[in-house]
Amino acid sequence: MSWLEQEHSRRGALVTATGLIAGAALPDTATAHAAMSAPVAGAAVAPAASMAPAAGPYTNPVVWQDFADIDIIRVGDVYYCSASTMHYSPGAPVLRSYDLVNWEIAGHSVPVLDFGSKYDLNGGRGYVRGIWASSLAYRPGNRTFYWLGQIDFARTYLYTAAAVEGPWNRLTTIGTAYYDAGLLVDTDDTLYVAYGNTTISVAQLSADGRTQVRTQQVFSTPSSIGTLEGARFYKINGNYYIFLTRPANGQYILRSTSGPFGPYTLRQVLLDLGGPVPGGGVPHQGGLVQTQGGAWYYMAFVDAYPGGRVPALAPIVWTSDGWPVVQLVNGVWGASYPSPVVPPPPRQVTPMTGVDTFDGTALKPRWEWNHNPDNGKWSVGGGLTLRTATVTDDLYWARNTLTHRVQGPTSTATIQLDCAGMRDGDRAGLALLRDASAWIGVQRDGGVSRVVTVAGLTMDGNWNTTGTGYETAGAAFSGGRLWLRATADIRPGAPRPGTFFYSTDGVNFTRLGPAFTMGNSWQFFMGYRFALFNYATQALGGSVGVARFELSTP
Incomplete structure (x- = not known):
């Protein structure tokens, strides 16, 4: 036995x-x-x-x-x-x-x-x-x-x-x-x-x-x-x-x-x-x-x-x-x-996966910002509003990037993004964030919005930026609302893929760009996270809304 x-x-x-x-x-x-x-x-x-x-x-x-x-x-x-x-x-x-x-x-x-x-x-x-x-x-x-x-x-x-x-x-x-x-x-x-x-x-x-x-x-x-x-x-x-x-x-x-x-x-x-x-x-x-x-x-x-x-x-x-x-x-x-013996009655906990519609007056404890946020540039209640807080071409310098841990062994994050308030030069979307990162999102330039995937965001061993990213795929779209999706395979032991998708109706999703290889080195200590971001490359003033975030597993 x-x-x-x-x-x-x-x-x-x-x-x-x-x-x-x-x-x-x-x-x-x-x-x-x-x-x-x-x-x-x-x-x-x-x-x-x-x-x-x-x-x-x-x-x-x-x-x-x-x-x-x-x-x-x-x-x-x-x-x-x-x-x-x-x-x-x-x-x-x-x-x-x-x-x-x-x-x-x-x-x-x-x-x-x-x-x-x-x-x-x-x-x-x-x-x-x-x-x-x-x-x-x-x-x-x-x-x-x-x-x-x-x-x-x-x-x-x-x-x-x-x-x-x-x-x-x-x-x-x-x-x-x-x-x-x-x-x-x-x-x-x-x-x-x-x-x-x-x-x-x-x-x-x-x-x-x-x-x-x-x-x-x-x-x-x-x-x-x-x-x-x-x-x-x-x-x-x-x-x-x-x-x-x-x-x-x-x-x-x-x-x-x-x-x-x-x-x-x-x-x-x-x-x-x-x-x-x-x-x-x-x-x-x-x-x-x-x-x-x-x-x-x-x-x-x-x-x-x-x-x-x-x-x-x-x-x-x-x-x-x-x-x-x-x-x-x-x-x-x-x-x-065998599970530990516990006193009755059984009590439930809030799942670490599921849907968040950003109701109430504060973020739920599952969320953490990349560095401290500028609290004047975001709000919740009937959705999350992210106003541009930084002018930069580097996501690693962008304030008010909101992160959520990836659920293993594989999981998918889907957001509903309202991008009608974006301004020229703005970048907003959903990232797989670590010392080597990639994202899918909307970039607005010359009055035209495109959905793109970007890879090549990298840091060195002193955590200085060595790459601000390059476009790997893009598509035109019209309208002010878009659904973005990222999947992450975080089974340990080897570099694993992350993939990106978008949808204009929230039902039918189209894959965009090649798979992103997530590194499995330990030196950054923290693991990959899903990240919601909105930053400006030209001037502040733009905003996006995230009506819904869903973290799901197969």
């Missing part, structure tokens, strides 16, 4: 007998970054009425969109996860789940990248800067969520909110750059930060979280291992653990039985482990979380370019002497596992 079959059988028996999986007693506060003092193994099982049977098995990745450098916590019976966003604004999305498998985007911890004018595409650009690996925690003492991250390797920012939907407000700026930090809320509400690259340190913050009161190096990575970073900080069963990644193929953990400042001992969790996504990398750089019933899980990301880094989930068990072990299927991180 395979491990998966055994686990199904074991869980079925336990659910019948007790209503949940055997494991640690339910913590008083259920956040993985708050202290968890219940026993790791051999603990009492909660009453049968407290849990419902698990659903069928889940498949990895649990989210096939680009969410990397995961930090995961539980508060009560709700799970939250934070991720990197680099130069996209708002930054640091917070995902929410009720079962660890189905996730929605609830909000963003960093409302605006107010870290300098380059994040406004003003005098500079912030590509591959901004929000790197950061940390999300919950402090029971004041019922507050905390987000902590360093920006530009210069200083650390701490934001707080009463709810993940916001509003999030900056609490403090700390002069020390806590690189790849993990924030721990101890049982007495003290805030600690584990951070560093190769040399790992722990800092203690003041009671109000605004200043550092102590910092100390606690570990130096042996040269035989190489680099360790991506700290996540936990207190479990009275011991302190710092979870560290070896990019991009390993995971290690430090343990201290003597307090947050050590001394620490090291153990390998995984190295060069086969992953659950064909063509993808080794799951790494994520976090540990405990369910309401005491079961443990590790959620990590898998390098899966051209789509980015996608979250995968696996169960964890603990050795009798207090070390975590990833449960494998046939020697690798499983493509499928």
Whole structure:
């Protein structure tokens, strides 16, 4: 019998007998970054009425969109996860789940990248800067969520909110750059930060979280291992653990039985482990979380370019002497596992695919701008209006480019574009956006509008533009409304195609131009995104409307 079959059988028996999986007693506060003092193994099982049977098995990745450098916590019976966003604004999305498998985007911890004018595409650009690996925690003492991250390797920012939907407000700026930090809320509400690259340190913050009161190096990575970073900080069963990644193929953990400042001992969790996504990398750089019933899980990301880094989930068990072990299927991180047991009733999340008509007064959390937008040049309500905000011939310099993650393994984005308000020199449409990009859209010149495909938008390794694009196909059209479509194949392991289509009636679509080859290099970190844009090459004043955006999968 395979491990998966055994686990199904074991869980079925336990659910019948007790209503949940055997494991640690339910913590008083259920956040993985708050202290968890219940026993790791051999603990009492909660009453049968407290849990419902698990659903069928889940498949990895649990989210096939680009969410990397995961930090995961539980508060009560709700799970939250934070991720990197680099130069996209708002930054640091917070995902929410009720079962660890189905996730929605609830909000963003960093409302605006107010870290300098380059994040406004003003005098500079912030590509591959901004929000790197950061940390999300919950402090029971004041019922507050905390987000902590360093920006530009210069200083650390701490934001707080009463709810993940916001509003999030900056609490403090700390002069020390806590690189790849993990924030721990101890049982007495003290805030600690584990951070560093190769040399790992722990800092203690003041009671109000605004200043550092102590910092100390606690570990130096042996040269035989190489680099360790991506700290996540936990207190479990009275011991302190710092979870560290070896990019991009390993995971290690430090343990201290003597307090947050050590001394620490090291153990390998995984190295060069086969992953659950064909063509993808080794799951790494994520976090540990405990369910309401005491079961443990590790959620990590898998390098899966051209789509980015996608979250995968696996169960964890603990050795009798207090070390975590990833449960494998046939020697690798499983493509499928039994679903976690959750309390009733089942709760639904907002799908990450579907239709957006841009109703209401704000963008939905699925959207992020390429750098900060000019808020005077866009609006929602009965559709999205994008007024030209930049005069440029380079999409990478164009403000108010609105992005949406690509859904894997393949997906299609379709927009309804009202281009009657465009002016001569304007360019508007739908892009596949990364360091090598292409788009389909409308260009208006000399009073004539054409639908075109453009490729050859490129950057170098310092993220400077090396190509502003060239037309690969075009067609004349009349009227002020057009439907544009882009399909993206983001299965990892090889460069993949993106294709473009247009329609004048929203029903019959015509392919335009050759397939665009999406690169699968990792250096840009973020994966391809669908992007809505409107910029001017001559003068400001034009506008377009997007009445509808639909993201669909086969």
